[in-house]
Each structure stands twice: as C-alpha cells, then as structure tokens.
Amino acid sequence: MALTIYGIPTSRALRILWLANELGLDFKYVPVDFSGGSRQPEFMKLNPNGHVPVIDDDGLILWESLACNLYLIKKHGGPLLPKNLADEGRALQWSFWVMTEVEKAALSLLRKLVYPADIADAEVAAARGKLVPAFSVLNGALMGKDCLLGTEFTIADLNVAAVLAWLKIVKYDFSAIPNVEAWLTRCLARPAYVAAKATK
Ligand SMILES: N[C@@H](CCC(=O)N[C@@H](CS)C(=O)NCC(=O)O)C(=O)O
Incomplete structure (x- = not known):
C-alpha cells in the first residue's frame, strides 16, 4: 500500500x-x-x-x-490538477489564502458550537468581523464562474471548500454572498466528499 x-x-x-x-x-x-x-x-x-x-x-x-x-x-x-503554471499559482494562492484569511476565524465559530464555554463572545465577534471582508473577496472571485479557476472543479476549490465546510456545520449565514453559497453547496455535494466524511 x-x-x-x-x-x-x-x-x-x-x-x-x-x-x-x-x-x-x-x-x-x-x-x-x-x-x-x-x-x-x-x-x-x-x-x-x-x-x-x-x-x-x-x-x-x-x-x-x-x-x-x-x-x-x-x-x-x-482533472483536479491546474492545467498550466498560472492556474497552479492561483491554486497555491487560494490555498494559502484560506489558511491565512479564513481558517482561524472559521475554527473559532466551530469551537464556539462544540465547546461554548471555552470561546468568549468577543472572539466570536472578531472572527465574524474577519470573515466578512474575506468572503467578499471570495464572492467576487466566483462572480460568473462555476469554480475558482474557471469551469472545472480543481484542487483550489477542494482546499478552500474543505475549510468553509466548517461553517456549514455552524449554519453560517451565506445569504449576503450567494456565489460562495452556491459554489460551496456544489463542492460539498461531490460524492468523494460525502464518502470521505463516512470514512471508517
Ligand atoms: N495546519 C495544520 C493544523 C493541524 C491541526 O491543528 N490538527 C488538529 C486536528 S484538525 C489537531 O491535531 N489537534 C490536536 C492537537 O493539536 O493536539 C494542518 O492543516 O494540518
């Protein structure tokens, strides 16, 4: 193996x-x-x-x-491999972006749900405040596009959606960022993701 x-x-x-x-x-x-x-x-x-x-x-x-x-x-x-060097650069960009601009704040919201006593309300407010501008960037990037690099689902989508999946768990309100909401719903409906969640 x-x-x-x-x-x-x-x-x-x-x-x-x-x-x-x-x-x-x-x-x-x-x-x-x-x-x-x-x-x-x-x-x-x-x-x-x-x-x-x-x-x-x-x-x-x-x-x-x-x-x-x-x-x-x-x-x-x-098919998930970026097709050229420019797209590889974009995939790296989105992967680093989600780690640095989104992940910590998203984790605060998730931890508030799971361990409510451990996370102060001020941390939750700060996390929400950080996510708004970041998601405005993502929503703009998805304007008129099915996927981050264009029409095909790639590693860029997978890496970003895997972090945003935590926000589905906390029922984050995506209504102000409809491109993100529709894209994330499509990503998380993929059979490979559904099967991964059920790994035993
Ligand atoms: N940046 C790391 C973070 C890894 C991380 O913090 N993993 C968590 C679980 S998702 C963990 O192992 N926590 C237990 C611990 O740190 O003791 C990555 O993306 O792999």
Missing part, C-alpha cells in the same frame, strides 16, 4: 480523504484522533507538532493538510 492517511474525518484529515477519493487512490486509513491520539509518542515521531493529519506516501512523511493535498495532486494529476 503506497499511501497511508492518519487522522479522522472530523479532523483536517477530511481534506486529504476527500482528495484521495477524488483521485481514486487506494490508501490505508489509520484513525488517529485529536483528543490525545495525535500527542502519543509514536505518532509524534511522524509529526513532532502533535497534530493530525499526516500522510506516509511510500515512506515520504508529510504533515500540513493543504501541503499534503498540493503534493498529492501534483503527483497523481487528473
């Missing part, structure tokens, strides 16, 4: 499981949770940061979920 994915579908491993399904990869799934499992000494030999996900691809150990996805798409190619 060439590829092993460590993590669980309720963690950021979901993004990698989603891509592996899109690519039709044969992989081994090792469920490591984030409430202790990722801090076990054996696992920390794979990722000294103590986080999931991790992949082991024929002996190459990688962590950082979106880096794993950018590696896997480049290795395996297929």
Whole structure:
C-alpha cells in the first residue's frame, strides 16, 4: 500500500480523504484522533507538532493538510490538477489564502458550537468581523464562474471548500454572498466528499 492517511474525518484529515477519493487512490486509513491520539509518542515521531493529519506516501512523511493535498495532486494529476503554471499559482494562492484569511476565524465559530464555554463572545465577534471582508473577496472571485479557476472543479476549490465546510456545520449565514453559497453547496455535494466524511 503506497499511501497511508492518519487522522479522522472530523479532523483536517477530511481534506486529504476527500482528495484521495477524488483521485481514486487506494490508501490505508489509520484513525488517529485529536483528543490525545495525535500527542502519543509514536505518532509524534511522524509529526513532532502533535497534530493530525499526516500522510506516509511510500515512506515520504508529510504533515500540513493543504501541503499534503498540493503534493498529492501534483503527483497523481487528473482533472483536479491546474492545467498550466498560472492556474497552479492561483491554486497555491487560494490555498494559502484560506489558511491565512479564513481558517482561524472559521475554527473559532466551530469551537464556539462544540465547546461554548471555552470561546468568549468577543472572539466570536472578531472572527465574524474577519470573515466578512474575506468572503467578499471570495464572492467576487466566483462572480460568473462555476469554480475558482474557471469551469472545472480543481484542487483550489477542494482546499478552500474543505475549510468553509466548517461553517456549514455552524449554519453560517451565506445569504449576503450567494456565489460562495452556491459554489460551496456544489463542492460539498461531490460524492468523494460525502464518502470521505463516512470514512471508517
Ligand atoms: N495546519 C495544520 C493544523 C493541524 C491541526 O491543528 N490538527 C488538529 C486536528 S484538525 C489537531 O491535531 N489537534 C490536536 C492537537 O493539536 O493536539 C494542518 O492543516 O494540518
């Protein structure tokens, strides 16, 4: 078995499981949770940061979920691979964008839902304040387009949608950004995503 994915579908491993399904990869799934499992000494030999996900691809150990996805798409190619260098640049841009402009704020809203006592209302307000301008950028980028790089669903869409999926869980109000809402609904209806969520 060439590829092993460590993590669980309720963690950021979901993004990698989603891509592996899109690519039709044969992989081994090792469920490591984030409430202790990722801090076990054996696992920390794979990722000294103590986080999931991790992949082991024929002996190459990688962590950082979106880096794993950018590696896997480049290795395996297929319809989700950007078609030229400019589009590859755009895919990198959107992947870094979602990590830096969206992920932390989205996680605050998700954590407020799951651990309400741990997250102050001020943090939630700050998170919402950060998301509004970021989503205005995304909504503009999706104006008149089915997908971030044009008409085809690519790794750019997968990496961004995988982060925004958390906001579906918290029932974030997307009504002011209809392009984002429609695009996200399409992305999350993909069979590979639905199957990834059910990984056992
Ligand atoms: N930037 C990293 C973040 C990894 C991360 O924080 N993973 C969480 C689960 S989604 C985790 O392992 N938390 C448990 C811990 O840090 O002990 C990535 O995208 O892979």
